Amino acid sequence: MTLIELPWRTPAIVDSVEDRGPQDSIARRLRELGFVNGEEVEIVAKGPLGAEPLLVQVGFTRFALRRSEAARIRLRNGAAA
Amino acid sequence: MSAADASTLRLALVGNPNCGKTALFNQLTGSRQKVANYAGVTVERKEGRLHSVASGRSYAVLDLPGAYSLHAASLDEAVTRDVCRGFYPGETAPDVLVCVVDATNLRLHLRFALEVRELGKPMILAVNMMDAAQRRGIAIDLAALERELGVPVVETVAVRHGGARALVETIDAMAAQPHEPRARLAEGADLHAETRRLLALAVAMPTRTAKVDDALDRWLLHPVFGLVALIVVMFLIFQAVYAWATPLMDLIEAGTGAVGEWVGGALPEGPLNSLLVDGIIAGVGGVIVFLPQILILFAFILALEESGYLPRAAFLLDRMMASAGLSGRSFIPLLSSFACAIPGIMATRSIQDPRDRLATILVAPLMTCSARLPVYALLIGAFVPQKQIGVFNQQGLVLFGLYAAGILSALLVSWVMKKWRRDKSEHPLLLELPSYRIPHPRDLLIGLWERAMIFLKRVGGIILALTVLLWVLLSFPAAPADAVGPAIDYSFAGRIGHAMAVFFAPLGFNWQICIALIPGMAAREVAVSSLATVYALSAADDDAAAQALTPLISDGWSLATALSLLVWYIYAPMCISTLATIKRETNSWKQMGYATLYLFALAYAASLVTYQVARALGAG
Numbered sequence: 001m002t003l004i005e006l007p008w009r010t011p012a013i014v015d016s017v018e019d020r021g022p023q024d025s026i027a028r029r030l031r032e033l034g035f036v037n038g039e040e041v042e043i044v045a046k047g048p049l050g051a052e053p054l055l056v057q058v059g060f061t062r063f064a065l066r067r068s069e070a071a072r073i074r075l076r077n078g079a080a081a
Numbered sequence: 082m083s084a085a086d087a088s089t090l091r092l093a094l095v096g097n098p099n100c101g102k103t104a105l106f107n108q109l110t111g112s113r114q115k116v117a118n119y120a121g122v123t124v125e126r127k128e129g130r131l132h133s134v135a136s137g138r139s140y141a142v143l144d145l146p147g148a149y150s151l152h153a154a155s156l157d158e159a160v161t162r163d164v165c166r167g168f169y170p171g172e173t174a175p176d177v178l179v180c181v182v183d184a185t186n187l188r189l190h191l192r193f194a195l196e197v198r199e200l201g202k203p204m205i206l207a208v209n210m211m212d213a214a215q216r217r218g219i220a221i222d223l224a225a226l227e228r229e230l231g232v233p234v235v236e237t238v239a240v241r242h243g244g245a246r247a248l249v250e251t252i253d254a255m256a257a258q259p260h261e262p263r264a265r266l267a268e269g270a271d272l273h274a275e276t277r278r279l280l281a282l283a284v285a286m287p288t289r290t291a292k293v294d295d296a297l298d299r300w301l302l303h304p305v306f307g308l309v310a311l312i313v314v315m316f317l318i319f320q321a322v323y324a325w326a327t328p329l330m331d332l333i334e335a336g337t338g339a340v341g342e343w344v345g346g347a348l349p350e351g352p353l354n355s356l357l358v359d360g361i362i363a364g365v366g367g368v369i370v371f372l373p374q375i376l377i378l379f380a381f382i383l384a385l386e387e388s389g390y391l392p393r394a395a396f397l398l399d400r401m402m403a404s405a406g407l408s409g410r411s412f413i414p415l416l417s418s419f420a421c422a423i424p425g426i427m428a429t430r431s432i433q434d435p436r437d438r439l440a441t442i443l444v445a446p447l448m449t450c451s452a453r454l455p456v457y458a459l460l461i462g463a464f465v466p467q468k469q470i471g472v473f474n475q476q477g478l479v480l481f482g483l484y485a486a487g488i489l490s491a492l493l494v495s496w497v498m499k500k501w502r503r504d505k506s507e508h509p510l511l512l513e514l515p516s517y518r519i520p521h522p523r524d525l526l527i528g529l530w531e532r533a534m535i536f537l538k539r540v541g542g543i544i545l546a547l548t549v550l551l552w553v554l555l556s557f558p559a560a561p562a563d564a565v566g567p568a569i570d571y572s573f574a575g576r577i578g579h580a581m582a583v584f585f586a587p588l589g590f591n592w593q594i595c596i597a598l599i600p601g602m603a604a605r606e607v608a609v610s611s612l613a614t615v616y617a618l619s620a621a622d623d624d625a626a627a628q629a630l631t632p633l634i635s636d637g638w639s640l641a642t643a644l645s646l647l648v649w650y651i652y653a654p655m656c657i658s659t660l661a662t663i664k665r666e667t668n669s670w671k672q673m674g675y676a677t678l679y680l681f682a683l684a685y686a687a688s689l690v691t692y693q694v695a696r697a698l699g700a701g
Binding site: 020025026028029030031032033034036039040044045046047048049050052053055057059060061062063064065066068069 | 154305513
């Protein structure tokens with residue numbers, strides 16, 4: 001399951017960030033921002049049009065991610081914190 | 082690089098965006114700041130001086146752009162990386178790095194601090210916003226952090242008087258005995274794992290988020306209430322810009338009028354008198370009059386930015402702006418462009434994606450800047466009757482329509498650019514929504530002061546020079562003794578105006594308008610004072626010259642001409658300062674050429690259509 005399939009306000013644990021092609025700078029930046037294995041994430045808000053962007057809580061911080069960015073983030077199966 | 086002598090220790094403040102670094106910089110350096118650009122790029126370079134009362138030492142402090150990582154993803158981050166490493170051409174490497182972290186956001190910020198520590202330079206960790214952390218019940222064991230990190234760790238409260246005292250003491254100690262970090266990670270170690278270890282060891286956090294943030298975000302990011310709130314905020318800002326600024330603007334106008342009269346009376350009649358009164362005082366005064374509006378708009382933008390609301394607005398608008406080929410991040414620069422496109426274009430530096438940044442730069446001039454307002458005000462006042470339509474004022478509606486036309490054109494232009502772009506790869510958003518904060522008055526004042534200075538320097542330089550030049554063009558050569566008709570017909574400007582009028586005739590512009598377009602290139606607002614000068618100098622007798630401009634043009638111009646000129650100013654490509662800024666920011670003559678060409682083409686086409694349609698409908 002990826003982050004875009006995660007229901008609103010349901011905590012989950014990050015498994016990994018998937019690279020889209022070589023030198024995926026977006027994937028690298030996501031990891032730098034804390035989307036790494038074992039980190040708890042939660043979707044706290046969605047944009048007014050087409051549920052984009054997603055507002056994602058990771059660590060102590062909130063990031064607005066577009067759906068294509070969030071789709072790179074794979075979650076651990078069934079493991080809610 | 083700077084005036085600092087070799088013995089002055091150089092400090093650099095580094096940290097994530099939103100760590101309160103700039104507030105700390107303001108606290109350390111007060112008003113002893115110098116704002117410029119880094120050589121070769123337009124990333125803002127802020128340097129200040131810190132004087133330690135305790136040790137009597139003086140330091141040069143550099144406020145580096147915020148960065149999430151030393152693997153740079155934007156121009157700002159690349160500057161921070163290179164300066165920290167001492168690679169930036171023309172910059173002396175800093176002696177001590179002061180890494181600033183937000184005490185309430187250590188999971189993110191400590192990772193970056195570790196990255197900075199791995200550079201192996203003398204470093205101090207400033208744990209900022211300790212007051213906010215205490216309010217949230219966050220307990221941080223600074224001694225444990227210091228031990229594990231191997232660098233001095235101090236707490237700071239950048240927004241409280243004396244909140245940086247411990248930091249200054251630590252800087253003094255470091256200056257007396259600089260040392261590299263006493264701990265280092267193994268090559269290739271996982272910074273996230275180390276961050277978690279430090280957090281487990283030294284930080285106790287009752288909740289991951291602040292209750293205030295949760296509550297505010299629930300409403301302000303709500304799909305319906307959030308958008309309503311955004312519209313209300315925007316509406317209030319524009320109301321304030323127009324309502325609050327009026328008394329101040331009247332005061333400035335009265336002031337320049339009085340100065341002009343006094344100078345005019347004190348000097349004998351002649352060219353010098355005319356240059357000072359008609360040229361310099363009237364010209365510069367006509368521009369300074371917009372300072373209140375610009376400052377009020379910027380006060381709001383700064384307050385919204387400091388409070389953390391602007392990224393929320395970007396969140397709400399991202400999808401809409403993305404479908405037009407922009408990004409939510411474009412919102413802040415475009416909002417600033419309503420004051421003036423120059424700070425707006427400069428604000429695009431926070432947009433990481435180069436394509437989004439370029440698109441934003443190219444459409445920023447379409448936002449109705451305050452310099453266009455006098456032109457609109459003059460024409461609407463002269464041609465649109467004061468009439469109530471329901472609850473709305475007809476003049477207000479026309480003004481709103483002009484603003485809306487600018488915004489719609491911007492969306493259209495960026496959409497076309499998106500369609501044309503060959504590189505269709507993904508544009509990231511990745512925008513942090515920081516905690517809400519109450520802005521500190523000192524930071525707002527320093528920010529406003531910087532804007533006012535940028536604006537006044539512009540007035541002092543380009544605008545002053547062009548006002549004088551225009552006066553010369555209008556006044557020389559003098560008409561021959563046997564001249565028939567007004568003297569201005571014989572001047573350089575008169576001849577240029579008549580020549581241009583051929584090209585602009587299909588748009589309904591007469592030669593007086595054409596002359597006013599030329600100085601309008603320096604700054605659009607000058608067009609109004611130029612029209613006044615042109616009509617004053619071309620009047621057959623003094624009575625006509627003394628008349629206000631409004632009745633002159635409402636008698637002299639057709640409605641079609643007025644509408645055509647209004648539409649022209651929606652696009653108005655002729656603002657040299659904006660074009661110069663585009664050149665500087667994109668570092669490309671080509672992009673500047675594109676901007677000039679497309680704005681000019683749009684302006685000409687739209688005015689042509691407006692004039693011809695209006696004439697066909699009987700407004701000619």
